Amino acid sequence: MIGRPKEYDDAAVINAAMDVFWENGYEASSTQVLCERTGLGKGSLYHAFGSKQELYEQALRHYQELGITAQTRILNGPGSAKDRLRALLQWGVEGDMDSTQPHGCMALFSVMERSSKDPAVESINRAYVCRLESALAEVISEGQKNGDINADRPASSVARAFLASYYGLRILGQSMPDRAFLDDVLNATMAKF
DSSP: OOOOOOOSOHHHHHHHHHHHHHHHTTTTOOHHHHHHHHTOOHHHHHHHHSSHHHHHHHHHHHHHHHHHHHHHHHHTSSSOHHHHHHHHHHHHHHHHHOTTOTTOOHHHHHIIIIITTOHHHHHHHHHHHHHHHHHHHHHHHHHHHTTSSOOSSOHHHHHHHHHHHHHHHHHHHHHOOOHHHHHHHHHHHHHTO
16 A cells, blocks of 8 residues: 655755754754644654654754855855955854844754764764865865965864864854954954964
């Protein structure tokens, strides 16, 4: 006997769930709200995705894929290595200051909320950071070869220092949503490179 045909789009459901988790975090996202926002009943939601946890992991991966695509587009874009690093910091500030999406960074929130108690989320986040670190190291290495960035440290070390500054800036974007303040931090960060 053939089951009832699927009447929903996985990508649309994952997008809707991503928005719920992005707005509320994992713990505060109830199954009821997930069902309301995805348009699926509880049975369909669990049948399709297994559990709230599995849906969260898919939503987090989707969010991170959107993020890494945008970040690598910036890092592979025009301009000097320093210009592209600055553009990435500016992109983060713009995202955090965007009043149409007052969510901040779902990836950062997942680290703070779930990574210490959820090995699957920790693994997802670690893989994402490694991908961004690799993209940054390529740009920094290029900048070191052409003299745009000081070559006194390995590109991988500089990439890690930049990551710390980037994520620190993203957290400050939530606690100090003041454009002038964030621009000062951005400019001071870039002065180190």
